[in-house]
Amino acid sequence: MPQTLFDKIWQAHLVARRADGRDLIYIDRHVLHELHAPHAFEQLEKQHRRVRRPDLTFSMQDHTVATKPGRDDTTNPSGAAFLKAMRDGSRRNRIRLFDIDDPEQGISHVVAPELGMVLPGATHAVPDSHASTVGGLGALAFGCGTSELAHILVTQVMALRRPKSMLIRLEGRLAAHVTAKDVALRIIAELGVAGARGHVVEYAGAAVRAMTIESRMTLCNLNIEMGGRSGFVAADDGAFSWIEGRPFAPKGAMWDRALAHWRTLTSDDGAKFDREHVLDCSTLEPQITWGTDPSQVLGISGRVPDPAAVDQGRRAAIESALAYMGLQPGMALAGLPVHRVFIGSCTNSRLPDLEAAADVVRGRRVAAGVIAMVVPGSTTVKRAAEAAGLDRVFREAGFLWGESGCSMCAGGNGDRGEPGERCVSTTNRRPPPRPPSPGASPTCGSSCRGSPDAAVHDPYRHRRPAHQGRHQHRPDRAGAIDAKPQARLQSAVVHARAPAR
Numbered sequence: 001m002p003q004t005l006f007d008k009i010w011q012a013h014l015v016a017r018r019a020d021g022r023d024l025i026y027i028d029r030h031v032l033h034e035l036h037a038p039h040a041f042e043q044l045e046k047q048h049r050r051v052r053r054p055d056l057t058f059s060m061q062d063h064t065v066a067t068k069p070g071r072d073d074t075t076n077p078s079g080a081a082f083l084k085a086m087r088d089g090s091r092r093n094r095i096r097l098f099d100i101d102d103p104e105q106g107i108s109h110v111v112a113p114e115l116g117m118v119l120p121g122a123t124h125a126v127p128d129s130h131a132s133t134v135g136g137l138g139a140l141a142f143g144c145g146t147s148e149l150a151h152i153l154v155t156q157v158m159a160l161r162r163p164k165s166m167l168i169r170l171e172g173r174l175a176a177h178v179t180a181k182d183v184a185l186r187i188i189a190e191l192g193v194a195g196a197r198g199h200v201v202e203y204a205g206a207a208v209r210a211m212t213i214e215s216r217m218t219l220c221n222l223n224i225e226m227g228g229r230s231g232f233v234a235a236d237d238g239a240f241s242w243i244e245g246r247p248f249a250p251k252g253a254m255w256d257r258a259l260a261h262w263r264t265l266t267s268d269d270g271a272k273f274d275r276e277h278v279l280d281c282s283t284l285e286p287q288i289t290w291g292t293d294p295s296q297v298l299g300i301s302g303r304v305p306d307p308a309a310v311d312q313g314r315r316a317a318i319e320s321a322l323a324y325m326g327l328q329p330g331m332a333l334a335g336l337p338v339h340r341v342f343i344g345s346c347t348n349s350r351l352p353d354l355e356a357a358a359d360v361v362r363g364r365r366v367a368a369g370v371i372a373m374v375v376p377g378s379t380t381v382k383r384a385a386e387a388a389g390l391d392r393v394f395r396e397a398g399f400l401w402g403e404s405g406c407s408m409c410a411g412g413n414g415d416r417g418e419p420g421e422r423c424v425s426t427t428n429r430r431p432p433p434r435p436p437s438p439g440a441s442p443t444c445g446s447s448c449r450g451s452p453d454a455a456v457h458d459p460y461r462h463r464r465p466a467h468q469g470r471h472q473h474r475p476d477r478a479g480a481i482d483a484k485p486q487a488r489l490q491s492a493v494v495h496a497r498a499p500a501r
Contacts, residue, residue: 005265024155027156059096068402178285201232300333339423381404
């Protein structure tokens with residue numbers, strides 16, 4: 001019987017079935033971060049248990065680390081306890097730690113693939129909702145909670161109810177300035193934030209095959225934003241070449257054996273999926289989210305919807321989003337004032353993203369009154385960008401150039417916008433109660449493309465009300481969102497921020 005790629009990976013990692021109907025799935029490797037891992041370590045200590053496979057486990061300092069140059073534990077005092085707890089727990093359990101001074105430190109979803117920790121057909125667990133980022137290499141990755149993490153650390157298995165399968169076929173050729181982030185946002189707009197709930201999504205089709213590996217990671221990164229349990233792209237020769245030679249990838253005869261196996265990891269002809277969806281990407285323009293969830297998406301040339309023109313079931317959500325975002329029906333998103341620009345996060349902080357952004361920024365200046373910052377996804381990316389002179393391009397344009405970390409996406413390190421600001425960002429999403437980030441354009445390049453009087457050119461912006469949820473617009477300090485292909489944050493998401501504290 002023909003099998004999907006998900007069927008093949010699941011079956012290969014199935015250890016047993018529990019009495020409650022959940023399957024025990026073997027986890028090949030996992031990467032921890034300092035927000036949740038210390039709590040799991042504490043649980044293990046209380047139970048007098050240890051990590052079963054420390055050789056398959058890696059610890060990353062990324063969520064609370066400061067991104068200011070010359071950082072140390074005291075730069076972000078609120079994160080110091082997390083950093084220390086991560087060091088102590090990793091040392092006790094003999095886990096390789098990528099600390100803030102490690103030459104390979106960075107965001108877990110960026111470092112794991114760039115070091116070859118994640119491989120095609122492998123299972124991967126991370127205590128973070130964007131674990132499926134690494135699906136761009138054909139891995140099956142799951143986010144997990146603290147209790148689940150403790151179970152995985154002790155047993156090397158994860159208890160899961162088998163998800164359903166979904167195929168999203170992306171056809172056509174992407175136009176100039178349209179990227180994987182635009183594709184992902186359009187899918188979410190069509191399916192909704194719960195459209196893939198309970199499913200593992202396989203992305204296929206001509207548009208996917210034409211994407212770089214980094215773009216495939218961006219696509220898979222946003223899988224959770226439509227409720228997907230996981231998501232991946234079947235690995236191909238491009239992925240195999242990308243992996244070969246990386247530090248934790250197989251070597252020699254082991255590589256040959258692995259490659260032979262990886263070539264079998266595709267969905268069979270005639271394999272049945274529980275759901276299928278097709279998107280013609282050839283007509284896509286850069287996408288922008290205007291509301292408080294990533295399904296509230298428009299093309300860059302679009303206008304804010306009128307709640308009166310939609311069905312009753314959607315009206316209240318649109319009215320609420322408009323009120324929170326300080327927008328009016330019929331407004332054009334292009335031209336909206338921008339106060340802050342952030343390029344970074346596990347969505348768009350890899351070297352190709354920064355190269356694209358630099359191409360847009362070169363020779364331009366950040367608009368007066370706009371704060372703009374670039375935070376590379378890893379120290380490795382930062383070194384490569386600096387070797388190519390990209391940091392100079394950004395600095396000369398007026399951007400802040402930071403050390404690697406999650407920065408404004410998680411907001412746990414002090415990188416946050418101010419009350420009333422509109423922020424354009426290359427992150428993935430942050431609903432209103434969450435402090436900092438929006439999810440913007442796929443390529444930091446188009447994401448930051450701007451005319452001389454505009455800071456960025458892609459609006460996944462988020463806005464944070466200053467007084468009890470009411471927006472205090474700040475016209476005194478803003479650049480405009482430019483609608484031209486060369487001057488905009490390409491695929492943006494306009495997101496709201498948490499109320500002022």
